[in-house]
Amino acid sequence: MSVVQNIRTAAAAAIKALYEQAIPAKDIAINTTKPEFAGEYTILVFPFTKFSKLKPEETGEQLGTYLTTHYPDLVAGFNVIKGFLNLEIREQYWAQYLQQHFNNRNIGKKPANGKKIMVEYSSPNTNKPLHLGHLRNNFLGSAIAEILKANGYEVIKANLVNDRGIHICKSMLAWQLFAHGDTPKSSGIKGDHLVGDYYVKFEGILKEQAEPIVARILKNDFKDIEGTDLLKVEKLVNAFHKPEVQQDKEKSAKLLDDIKELARKNTEIMQQAKIMLQQWEAGNPEVRALWNTMNSWVYEGFEQTYKRLGITFDKMYYESSTYLLGKDLVEEGLRKGVLFKKEDNSVWIDLTAEGLDEKLLLRGDGTSVYMTQDLGTARLKYDDYKMDQSIYVVADEQNHHFKVLQLIMKKLQEPSADGIFHLSYGMVELPHGRMKSREGTVVDADDLIDEMISASEQQTLAAGKAKDFSEDELQGLYEMIGIGAMKFFLLRVDPKKKMVFDPKESIDLHGFTSTFVQYAHARIKSILREVDLNTDKLEGFCHKGSLLPLEKALIVLTEQFDTVLEDAEKEMSPSVIASYAFQLAQQFNSFYAEKVEGKYTYSIREAESPEKQKLRTQLAMLTARTIERSMKLLGIDVPEKM
């Protein structure tokens, strides 16, 4: 149990005894004590004055006195300032924590709680390589999975690959038309990039073909447009040409966009892509063969990228085998009367009572939509694992989708409905705005990884570090630093918030970065190598006597790890861990560097007594372990030396 929990329990008992009031321990507000006052933790006594019928100061005095007399092992002393009761924790308490945990490899790890959680993340499309946005998703998903494991859950890491659909056909078609049989091997281009290049090629041709159509449409020449689109386009153009619309820039731009969209839809190449999609769905052997081949290229590419990043999965789902799911659910829903049919045979659910709209679940021709698939996949996952919770790591632009998904699942009385949780994260933006593929501002994941690693190499060399490293060790270090920097940069921000990715800032290895934390770790390890006190001697050692200020501050901070881990789970936020790891590294650095008249105050090697040397060695080990564990939860490795 953490100190804070102990304090809460004690305080609750004290209040019960003093004022005959039962307050749940968890409702007692505790802060860390401001550095200018004596003590480590502070109880806010304002809320208790109601039933103590005393001034805050007097209430604090009473409580403090009670705690010191009844819990002498925990509370050694106190002072009261206004309504703040500052508690000085018995130093022995800290020494014991240190003794118990300094050599604990799995620090913070909770025993299994019997609950199972699936975390779905990554979920790439197989028509393009991964980009910066995917990185935030992957890092978040991995980190959350690790955080849940550390908190005692059984975790299934799942990846639902979007491997079919019109966007895939676009790459396939362009490859067929323009690649002359090019393969990753023949071209030397990584598979996912090669396929992505043909997707870009498709978009280029599409744009080329759409432009003249748009021009003709605006001159009221609709010969390119067919079927129901003809009516739509006439309406749009009429509206577009109205003088009042021409005045309204926003409106006219929107209409023009709609017109362009229709033109794109009616290009020759787009028609070909659609035919290919139909052939794919019909199981055309040639199309399927091409699809298999090109997807396999992409998977090889992804595999490399995942490997470099240390991203792994326990279970792969492929949309090509899940996209037809959900129809059973719809059938059942119809029978239960939760869903209804319209005249054209399309199936809907009415969510107007919940303040939402009606939502389509099956088209008139019986084909399904995105939502239908997701309903079916949710059931499939549950059938596979019967997990208590199913987390979807998906960007916040899909907030509405997941709200509706869960609502429909509830209405269909699916047992998995309550466990659905959308871990919604904000978009990654560049200093000048969002990434736009049309403007070529998309930051490619592989490029970024290379840049980060080479930046870490340059900065290592510039700082004159890592001199006695072998070539292999150097390469390993550069990767550890570069990839760590990237992960930390993307994880240090609260996932819910959109964030700005500044390339210049991201390669900075100073300040609030993984490099800072890694460096502190390497520094500790270097000190420990030099002092070389064997663990057996330390095992039985429990420091007696008083602690110096930064010794105490460091233990107090390491002791908070448990709580931080719980907070990270509760908030679903690895950023909590990142902040903590940084704070801990900072605290150690202060401890390490404090000097008076040229002498280190907290020297380990030149400690003023054997007891202090043991104490500080334990403390250094505990700090290193806590840093290592924290970073590991973020998927970041820490070096022994750097």
Add this chain to the structure above:
RNA sequence: GGACCGGUAGCUCAGCUGGAUAGAGCAGCUGCCUUCUAAGCAGCAGGUCAUUGGUUCGAAUCCAAUCCGGUUCACCA
């Protein structure tokens, strides 16, 4: 238009289950390497916590309104 999210130092972000003088990092300025790793440490400077009103002993934090920015409300995925 409805719904949801955000607005804290020049920049990027913490703090938001109400509590002491609002914190880091970067950028700027001062110091500190004959002694455990200076990718570091110590310090200075930098704030109408978007605005207004309310609740409270106490509001960056809760409530309401307003302003600004974003996302979404597809028979796309």
